[in-house]
Amino acid sequence: MKKVFLIIGLTLGLSPLFAQEEDIDLNADNSWLKAGxxxxxxxxxxDDASSFALGLDLRGQYLFNPNLGIGLASGYTNYFGKDDNDDFGIVPLAGFIRYYFTPDGLFFGTDLGYGFLTGVDDNEGGLYVNPQIGYHNRDWNIYAYYQNTFAENDIDVQSVGIGATYNIRFK
Structure with a gap:
């Protein structure tokens, strides 16, 4: 039931960001997919159960203006088990917001949503947060991140790392 309230809350909370009085023209200058x-x-x-995390990052982004982007994020992060622990993973379903200081250069942003755990018994997931800071240009984003899923049973699945995504533009 917590998940239903979280998804409803995120949908209602993020809906003003997507509300527009005029038609949105999606084009190569304001919208693209990011894969990395x-x-x-x-x-x-x-830290005691996993030694390394490797993931796939998928995003759809829309720029309101040259400095502010919003979108949806998903993907998969695999946590490799250590000391006889099995691998497990997180599939996030999140909204994100990013602020770009200049057309090429520094950005910061965060993802907020729900992280579904895979390969874990008696724990389906929880609140997913993923703040980022990095460098971007027209084609690439390179960033540092802190990822945390506040999972059920008082377990936090956390990692720090780096990521890179390529922008696939709409034509």
């Missing part, structure tokens, strides 16, 4: 890889080191609760 992440690599991280587990910290906190999962």
């Amino acid at each position: 890889l992440t690599a991280g080191i587990p910290v906190g609760d999962v």
Whole structure:
């Protein structure tokens, strides 16, 4: 039931960001897909169970103006088990917001949503947060991140790492 309230809350909370009085013209200058890889080191609760995190990052982004982008984020992060622990993973379903200081250069942003755990018994996931800071240009984003899923049973699945995504533009 918590998940239903979280998804409803996120939908209602993010809906004003997507509300427009005029038609949105999606084009190569304001909208694109981002696809890339992440690599991280587990910290906190999962440090004892995992030695490395490797992930796929998928995003759809819309720019309101040259400095502010919003969108949807998903993907998969695999946490490689250590000391006889099995691998497990996180599939996020999140909204994101990014602020770009200039057309090429520094950006910061965050993802907020729900992280679904895979390969874990008695724990389906929880609140997903993924702040980022990095460099971007027209084609690439390179960033550092801190990823945390506040999972059920007081378990936080956390990692810090780096990522890179390539911008696939709409034509």
